[in-house]
Amino acid sequence: TIKGLANIANITLGTEGIQLFEKVELTTKGMERMLDKLTMMNHINSPIDYSDVHISYIVKNILNKNVATVKRRNIKVNIDLDENIYFTTYPDIIEIILNNLLENALFFCQFTREEQSQVYLNIRKDQDNNLTMIVRDNGCGMKPEVIDRIWDMFFIGNEKSKGSGLGLFITKKAVYTINGTITLETKIDKYCEFQVFLPFFQPTQNIDKLSEKPAKLNTTPEAS
Secondary structure, three states: OOOHHHHHHHHHHHHHHHHHHHHHHHHHHHHHHHHHHHHHHHHHHHHOOEEEEEEHHHHHHHHHHHHHHHHHOOOOEEEEEEEOEEEOHHHHHHHHHHHHHHHHHHHHHHHOOOOEEEEEEEEEEEOOOOOEEEEEOOOOOOOOOOOOOHHOOOOOOOOOOHHHHHHHHHHHHHHHHHHEEEEEEEEOOOEEEEEEOOOOOOOOOOOOOOOOOOOOOOOOOOOO
16 A cells, blocks of 8 residues: 555655655565565465475576566576476475575675676585575675674674565575575675575474584586
């Protein structure tokens, strides 16, 4: 309703009124993003539909939702992914992980010092049915002093961020829900790379508390 009123205001009001409703619309979009994050939390706490997940299908859906952003910022998206990868897990959990990490990468790559903003996505499944996902951007990276806090609820580690500080908190919770691990490698003004390892998971298994410092992954994404 608020968004609808803002649209009507753009047509019927004068300059000053339009400026006020533009601020209302911006606030509404922020509320909408927050509600999306809270919905994700609900999916994590009560995952459903344990099944074979078509990873490529989820990736395409996420990228389709961000087509306008990719075009506007002239981002080169490099995907290294087998079209036929399926992983048995909860679809909502996989979508939450990839959506948050790709959303993050697509935003921060715009602050690159290179000629073009780039995002890399590399996904592999090994012979034991474990899944490795790597999301990397060539943006501004993270300062060393904030790295240990990026997983905290409501923590915003970069002044350029327009998020709620929930994205990485939710991502880590989603990964841990299915016994996975997530690590970060970053270099200031160079890149930021998130590495997710998801073991073959049965919903009847007990979810043990995982180490805060999981083993480093060695897979490096390559531009397609």
